[in-house]
Amino acid sequence: MEMSKDKLLWMYERMQLIRTFENRVKVEFGKGKIPGFVHLYAGEEAVAVGICANLTDADYMTSTHRGHGHCIAKGVEPRGMMAELFGKATGTCKGKGGSMHIADMDKGMLGANGIVGGGPPLACGSGLTAKVNKTDQVTICFFGDGASEQGTLHESLNLAAIWKLPIVFVAENNGYAESTPAHYHCSVENIADRAAAYNMPGVTIDGNDIFAVYEAAHEATARARAGKGPTLLECKTYRFNGHFEGDAQTYKIATENEKYQKERDPLKLFRDNVLPRRLMSEAELKAIDDRVAAQIDGAVKFAEDSEFPDVRETYTDVYVSY
Amino acid sequence: MAERQLNFGQALNEAMRQEMQRDPKVILMGEDVAGGANIEHLDGDEAWGGVLGVTKGLVKEFGRERILDTPISESGFIGAAVGAAVTGLRPIAEMMFVGFMGVCFDQLLNQGAKLRYMFGGKAKVPVVIRTIYGGGFRAAAQHSQVLYSLFTHIPGLKTVVPATPYDAKGLLISSIRDDDPVIFFEDITLGAMKGPVPEEPYAIPLGKADIKRPGTDLTIVAIGKMVHHALKAADELQKQGKSAEVIDPRTLSPFDEETVLQSVQKTGRLVVVDESHPRCSMATDIAAFIADKGFDYLNGPIKTVTAPHTPVPFSPPLEDHYLPNPQKITQAALSLF
Numbered sequence: 001m002e003m004s005k006d007k008l009l010w011m012y013e014r015m016q017l018i019r020t021f022e023n024r025v026k027v028e029f030g031k032g033k034i035p036g037f038v039h040l041y042a043g044e045e046a047v048a049v050g051i052c053a054n055l056t057d058a059d060y061m062t063s064t065h066r067g068h069g070h071c072i073a074k075g076v077e078p079r080g081m082m083a084e085l086f087g088k089a090t091g092t093c094k095g096k097g098g099s100m101h102i103a104d105m106d107k108g109m110l111g112a113n114g115i116v117g118g119g120p121p122l123a124c125g126s127g128l129t130a131k132v133n134k135t136d137q138v139t140i141c142f143f144g145d146g147a148s149e150q151g152t153l154h155e156s157l158n159l160a161a162i163w164k165l166p167i168v169f170v171a172e173n174n175g176y177a178e179s180t181p182a183h184y185h186c187s188v189e190n191i192a193d194r195a196a197a198y199n200m201p202g203v204t205i206d207g208n209d210i211f212a213v214y215e216a217a218h219e220a221t222a223r224a225r226a227g228k229g230p231t232l233l234e235c236k237t238y239r240f241n242g243h244f245e246g247d248a249q250t251y252k253i254a255t256e257n258e259k260y261q262k263e264r265d266p267l268k269l270f271r272d273n274v275l276p277r278r279l280m281s282e283a284e285l286k287a288i289d290d291r292v293a294a295q296i297d298g299a300v301k302f303a304e305d306s307e308f309p310d311v312r313e314t315y316t317d318v319y320v321s322y
Numbered sequence: 323m324a325e326r327q328l329n330f331g332q333a334l335n336e337a338m339r340q341e342m343q344r345d346p347k348v349i350l351m352g353e354d355v356a357g358g359a360n361i362e363h364l365d366g367d368e369a370w371g372g373v374l375g376v377t378k379g380l381v382k383e384f385g386r387e388r389i390l391d392t393p394i395s396e397s398g399f400i401g402a403a404v405g406a407a408v409t410g411l412r413p414i415a416e417m418m419f420v421g422f423m424g425v426c427f428d429q430l431l432n433q434g435a436k437l438r439y440m441f442g443g444k445a446k447v448p449v450v451i452r453t454i455y456g457g458g459f460r461a462a463a464q465h466s467q468v469l470y471s472l473f474t475h476i477p478g479l480k481t482v483v484p485a486t487p488y489d490a491k492g493l494l495i496s497s498i499r500d501d502d503p504v505i506f507f508e509d510i511t512l513g514a515m516k517g518p519v520p521e522e523p524y525a526i527p528l529g530k531a532d533i534k535r536p537g538t539d540l541t542i543v544a545i546g547k548m549v550h551h552a553l554k555a556a557d558e559l560q561k562q563g564k565s566a567e568v569i570d571p572r573t574l575s576p577f578d579e580e581t582v583l584q585s586v587q588k589t590g591r592l593v594v595v596d597e598s599h600p601r602c603s604m605a606t607d608i609a610a611f612i613a614d615k616g617f618d619y620l621n622g623p624i625k626t627v628t629a630p631h632t633p634v635p636f637s638p639p640l641e642d643h644y645l646p647n648p649q650k651i652t653q654a655a656l657s658l659f
Contacts (some may be wrong), residue, residue, distance in 0.1 A: 093444070101440035103444065103445065121398050121401020124398060126409045132388075156397075159399065317442060
């Protein structure tokens with residue numbers, strides 16, 4: 001598929017931003033600077049970025065507990081995200097949500113979600129809003145292989161199908177629901193094969209190949225915008241880290257992680273694609289690497305330098321009216 | 323000229339109709355709320371309009387783009403109502419019986435109630451969940467529950483329980499206009515109850531109790547259908563020379579503590595009537611904060627009249643024994659003198 005230079009630059013920068021952000025979060029978490037839990041997206045960048053390359057700020061997205069990559073791909077500002085993880089008042093959610101609840105309504109990012117399967121019904125809601133308002137906004141509903149077994153997903157697939165909602169459901173199959181492998185918990189080999197049960201198209205894709213993801217998403221978003229209803233995409237991918245940071249990952253086969261990082265890293269696959277074809281140069285890629293590194297350094301400094309919220313903030317934003 | 327009388331269900335219907343006329347962002351969804359989706363001959367008055375007919379006729383006026391029949395997918399459509407609300411619509415979603423909350427609780431507990439807070443105030447969720455509650459019609463344990471106490475417990479939700487057709491219309495209009503998620507409880511046995519209801523739209527503020535009967539010797543706080551039992555008990559008590567003030571909170575969250583405190587300051591005695599189970603209920607909640615803030619006003623203990631700590635039995639004599647009634651309220655009141 002033909003892609004403009006601008007789009008290629010954007011794709012690489014977004015993926016690098018996610019990778020650098022997540023690797024840095026790992027470091028800062030290790031130092032004790034980030035309270036609570038983090039669930040890292042490193043290794044899955046091509047999915048979020050390949051999908052979001054088809055979106056605008058007006059489009060909606062629901063996400064998961066592993067939401068940092070979705071946020072960055074959708075255009076949420078990394079500075080505010082880092083401050084949110086640190087629990088500071090300058091965080092995207094004023095420090096009141098944390099890693100699992102980062103949201104940016106201006107970018108249509110309806111929140112990372114701490115409940116597995118919590119997103120799909122909300123996606124039916126934003127899809128319904130677009131339909132009632134007769135806009136061409138599309139909703140991307142990210143969920144994991146774990147959530148594929150949650151009742152909420154199945155209700156949402158059916159509801160989206162009968163109401164022809166403008167949604168692209170994206171199963172990020174990274175092979176594990178926490179420590180339980182997909183080949184155990186999932187009754188089918190390919191989650192996308194379940195699409196037929198809901199009378200919608202289903203496509204299984206190599207989720208580490210950003211061009212394959214982009215192309216499938218291009219078709220699915222166009223379908224949705226044209227009022228033809230939902231699609232179920234399954235992106236096979238892999239997470240380089242544990243379910244949560246601190247997870248010993250004993251359930252992974254010893255050499256598996258190393259193999260994926262060496263051979264299936266989406267950033268490496270992108271380089272291997274564009275460089276030989278001279279779509280981009282080493283210098284351009286390096287310039288992006290440097291810019292992103294500086295940006296993330298800046299984000300951490302911003303987070304460190306920011307204040308915690310005043311304790312009175314505990315009592316605000318519960319209701320609109322009081 | 324006689325005031326126009328509507329029954330409870332008609333009052334609710336009118337509230338929804340008038341709000342939907344006023345604001346195109348208001349939509350309604352739920353199981354059979356129109357009825358007979360995809361069946362061509364059923365778009366008129368023949369369609370169910372809700373299991374109790376409360377939403378009858380709305381699909382004829384507003385069409386199936388705004389009145390949406392749903393599959394039996396509570397997680398799906400209650401969650402969709404939350405998602406639609408957070409993206410700019412003002413949905414009313416019907417949870418047919420409050421006992422069904424079990425199959426979709428996450429969508430309210432962890433999503434609807436908390437999105438605004440977790441997102442640092444950058445979202446609002448103006449959704450109304452209307453639900454049928456209460457016992458007394460022999461529908462047995464799963465279909466006769468009260469459960470407003472569970473929702474009142476959750477920060478981020480508001481809970482509203484009207485007792486009369488007048489309150490039903492005014493409170494539903496306010497709930498629809500409110501920018502927060504409201505769980506709106508409709509007692510199953512009050513459907514046919516008639517009362518004066520003004521034709522023009524009117525909004526009764528949430529968080530404001532109503533003194534249904536002024537009195538001087540004791541305060542009875544009663545919720546929903548219990549208001550009518552309390553009024554009957556008050557008549558009986560009057561014959562025995564005791565003047566009871568009956569307060570209907572109307573909104574449970576936020577609760578109008580001030581009205582109850584002022585009353586208890588006047589009377590010195592309090593009975594709380596709540597169809598809930600006794601543990602962790604509105605009755606115990608009200609008793610606790612009045613015992614704290616109104617301690618100096620009280621001449622004796624706070625009495626609660628509730629259902630027992632059992633599921634709702636099916637057999638009529640058992641269910642009648644289970645439910646609070648005017649006699650139990652009168653007994654509790656007299657024990658304070």
